[in-house]
Amino acid sequence: MFIQFFYTLKEVGIPVSPTSFLIFHNAMEKGLVRSVEDFYYTARTVLIKSEKYFDLYDQVFAHIFQGTALPERSEEELDLMAMGMLDEWLKNPKELAASLGIDEDKMNKLSPEELLDYFKERLKEQEGRHDGGSKWIGTGGTSPVGHSGYHPGGMRVGGVSGGKTAIKVAGERRYKDYSIDAPLTRAALGEALKRLRNLVPQGAKDQIDVDGSIYQTMKNGGEIELVFERSVVDRLKVILAIDNGGWSMEPHVEVVQTLFSYALAQFKDLKTYYFHNTIYDLLWEDPARYRKPVPLDTLVRKDPDTRLIIVGDASMAPYELMSTDGSIYAFERSGSPSIERLRFLAKTFPHSVWLNPVGRRSWGYTRTIEVIRTIFPMYELSLDGLEQAVARLMQK
Amino acid sequence: MNAFAGSQNYVLDDELSKIVNISMSLEMPLLLKGEPGTGKTMLAHAVADSLSMDLIVLNVKSNMKLIEALYQYDTLTRLNDSRFGDSARDVSDINEYIRMGKIGQAFVTEKRCVLLIDEIDKAETEFQDDMLDVLDQMEFDILETDERVRAKHRPVIIITSNAKKDLSDPFLGRCNFHHIAFPEPKMMRKIIHAHFEDISDILAKNAIDTFYELRTIEGVEKKPATRELLNWIRALQADPDFKSGKLLAKEIPYLGVLFKKSGDYQRATGTLVKTGFFR
Numbered sequence: 138m139f140i141q142f143f144y145t146l147k148e149v150g151i152p153v154s155p156t157s158f159l160i161f162h163n164a165m166e167k168g169l170v171r172s173v174e175d176f177y178y179t180a181r182t183v184l185i186k187s188e189k190y191f192d193l194y195d196q197v198f199a200h201i202f203q204g205t206a207l208p209e210r211s212e213e214e215l216d217l218m219a220m221g222m223l224d225e226w227l228k229n230p231k232e233l234a235a236s237l238g239i240d241e242d243k244m245n246k247l248s249p250e251e252l253l254d255y256f257k258e259r260l261k262e263q264e265g266r267h268d269g270g271s272k273w274i275g276t277g278g279t280s281p282v283g284h285s286g287y288h289p290g291g292m293r294v295g296g297v298s299g300g301k302t303a304i305k306v307a308g309e310r311r312y313k314d315y316s317i318d319a320p321l322t323r324a325a326l327g328e329a330l331k332r333l334r335n336l337v338p339q340g341a342k343d344q345i346d347v348d349g350s351i352y353q354t355m356k357n358g359g360e361i362e363l364v365f366e367r368s369v370v371d372r373l374k375v376i377l378a379i380d381n382g383g384w385s386m387e388p389h390v391e392v393v394q395t396l397f398s399y400a401l402a403q404f405k406d407l408k409t410y411y412f413h414n415t416i417y418d419l420l421w422e423d424p425a426r427y428r429k430p431v432p433l434d435t436l437v438r439k440d441p442d443t444r445l446i447i448v449g450d451a452s453m454a455p456y457e458l459m460s461t462d463g464s465i466y467a468f469e470r471s472g473s474p475s476i477e478r479l480r481f482l483a484k485t486f487p488h489s490v491w492l493n494p495v496g497r498r499s500w501g502y503t504r505t506i507e508v509i510r511t512i513f514p515m516y517e518l519s520l521d522g523l524e525q526a527v528a529r530l531m532q533k
Numbered sequence: 534m535n536a537f538a539g540s541q542n543y544v545l546d547d548e549l550s551k552i553v554n555i556s557m558s559l560e561m562p563l564l565l566k567g568e569p570g571t572g573k574t575m576l577a578h579a580v581a582d583s584l585s586m587d588l589i590v591l592n593v594k595s596n597m598k599l600i601e602a603l604y605q606y607d608t609l610t611r612l613n614d615s616r617f618g619d620s621a622r623d624v625s626d627i628n629e630y631i632r633m634g635k636i637g638q639a640f641v642t643e644k645r646c647v648l649l650i651d652e653i654d655k656a657e658t659e660f661q662d663d664m665l666d667v668l669d670q671m672e673f674d675i676l677e678t679d680e681r682v683r684a685k686h687r688p689v690i691i692i693t694s695n696a697k698k699d700l701s702d703p704f705l706g707r708c709n710f711h712h713i714a715f716p717e718p719k720m721m722r723k724i725i726h727a728h729f730e731d732i733s734d735i736l737a738k739n740a741i742d743t744f745y746e747l748r749t750i751e752g753v754e755k756k757p758a759t760r761e762l763l764n765w766i767r768a769l770q771a772d773p774d775f776k777s778g779k780l781l782a783k784e785i786p787y788l789g790v791l792f793k794k795s796g797d798y799q800r801a802t803g804t805l806v807k808t809g810f811f812r
Contacts, residue, residue, distance in 0.1 A: 152702075154706055156706060157706065160559065160561070163559065164555060164558075164559055167558055167559070169554075169555055169558055169559075174551075175551065178548060178551045178552055178555065179551075179555050182552045182555055182556065182563075182709045182710060182711055183555070183559070183709055185710060186564075186705035186706075186708075186710045187705075187710070187712075188566060188712030191712065360616070361612060361613075361616045363609070363612070399754060399796070
């Protein structure tokens with residue numbers, strides 16, 4: 138019963154499991170469902186496991202039981218599809234160009250933004266449906282873009298999946314905001330704070346020291362003497378170095394600062410420094426990087442147990458990192474290349490991580506990210522990345 | 534079976550009461566999510582109250598191990614007993630030194646009870662999955678005595694989570710799910726009346742209006758929730774100046790009851806001054 142309902146839920150992208158569908162039938166057998174309203178609540182509480190699908194569930198429910206149309210794709214989704222096509226283009230320009238019937242060289246001259254606009258235009262032009270033809274968007278055709286087709290490398294653009302040939306389901310990225318891989322935003326601050334909570338020293342365990350107890354017991358001539366150990370608790374010192382130069386870092390700087398200032402109470406000491414692109418001889422205490430320079434060498438005097446967290450996109454011209462006078466600011470050129478400086482930092486503070494707002498998937502495309510990764514363990518600036526970074530920082 | 538229909542101090546919407554009853558008859562744990570202060574924990578108290586069952590609360594902690602929730606073997610007491618030999622316990626009987634944890638208690642209790650597992654998101658994923666295994670099988674082993682503890686009655690299990698992140702799939706697969714949305718002003722009115730029978734209409738209305746307005750302040754780490762509103766009204770009622778509620782349109786006292794983090798408090802006061810809230 139209601140198998141259509143179940144499959145429609147699945148088709149719109151709600152993860153529903155057959156087991157829960159059986160449980161739902163079990164509920165019906167028990168006579169829990171006596172009205173449409175009962176049906177609505179029972180099915181929802183048993184089948185849907187996250188509030189982010191509640192809205193979608195409502196739509197499907199209305200569609201099945203009241204015959205309302207399932208919603209059409211909006212402008213926003215069109216954007217996502219175009220983004221998907223851009224991804225595809227970056228991966229395999231030749232094939233996409235061929236399928237669109239345009240010159241690859243011409244496409245190469247376009248900037249990503251222009252490309253995006255171009256894809257969107259093409260998607261919008263596609264008002265009427267072409268089914269079974271070889272136009273570039275339609276259903277059941279041989280073109281790689283479109284859906285239900287059988288082009289092996291094709292990308293699906295909206296609609297309901299027919300076969301499993303589409304390697305990219307462009308329209309299904311609607312829940313990106315909720316994803317734990319998404320970059321950290323203000324909304325996720327609370328969650329991120331929870332991740333930081335593990336950033337505390339180990340210890341405070343009221344554990345019995347077995348060796349000590351045996352030793353003392355022996356000394357007492359067999360009279361049992363219990364020895365407890367309680368490690369001394371000292372709160373952590375943290376150095377936060379933030380790349381606040383350039384527009385690419387702008388959205389992230391404030392979030393990171395707020396995050397750590399909220400967490401301030403659990404640290405013994407939190408120092409924030411700023412730099413642009415990469416670190417040379419100086420770090421700056423003021424965000425404008427003008428008034429309060431701090432020579433890097435003075436950091437040696439800090440406790441080597443201090444945790445160093447660097448936040449930056451690590452993306453720059455290779456010479457800025459490798460060349461002996463790579464800094465874009467002339468007064469900072471002292472002779473040792475930035476990469477040596479970074480190695481020095483990593484050596485001074487064995488517990489260090491680099492948090493990168495750039496998504497992990499794109500790291501391979503930037504040479505300097507690859508280089509810096511060999512010096513610092515690098516993690517995404519996302520909830521998951523933060524969790525891993527904290528785990529790394531707490532390693533002995 | 535008895536059905537749950539709300540209790541004196543808990544205002545229940547139809548939706549939630551249906552869902553509680555469904556989970557009870559399906560004998561599945563009910564996972565409740567929602568903003569802090571929307572009454573997730575209170576629900577378990579209300580269920581236990583209205584069905585006159587005992588309530589056993591397991592407050593999950595971040596470093597908790599599953600075994601702590603099941604049982605504890607008190608080696609130290611046993612060692613001490615064997616040393617001094619002056620206790621009434623029989624040292625050779627391990628069972629004397631096994632103490633049930635919260636889940637264990639819920640299993641061995643004579644009457645069916647309500648087991649509330651509060652803030653499950655604090656624990657590690659392994660803890661969550663392992664715990665669901667135990668709750669699924671309704672039994673666990675005591676390693677020291679090689680005994681199996683089976684639940685005499687399947688407890689009514691309510692699990693709460695504050696996390697925005699989803700719990701693991703196997704976990705979700707074994708629970709029923711409900712998300713408690715933040716109450717609408719109308720619902721909030723009912724909630725307030727359930728707690729304060731003799732509250733004046735003006736005070737209730739003005740307090741609710743102000744409260745929802747304050748919730749819109751941006752950048753606040755912890756928004757005031759139902760719990761804060763109730764405490765605030767309690768404070769207002771104790772103050773002879775504000776008891777009637779009329780003055781509330783001009784001035785907002787006791788902001789500290791609503792905003793508990795110093796950063797939030799400053800931000801709230803700052804915003805109020807800026808927007809000229811003090812009419």
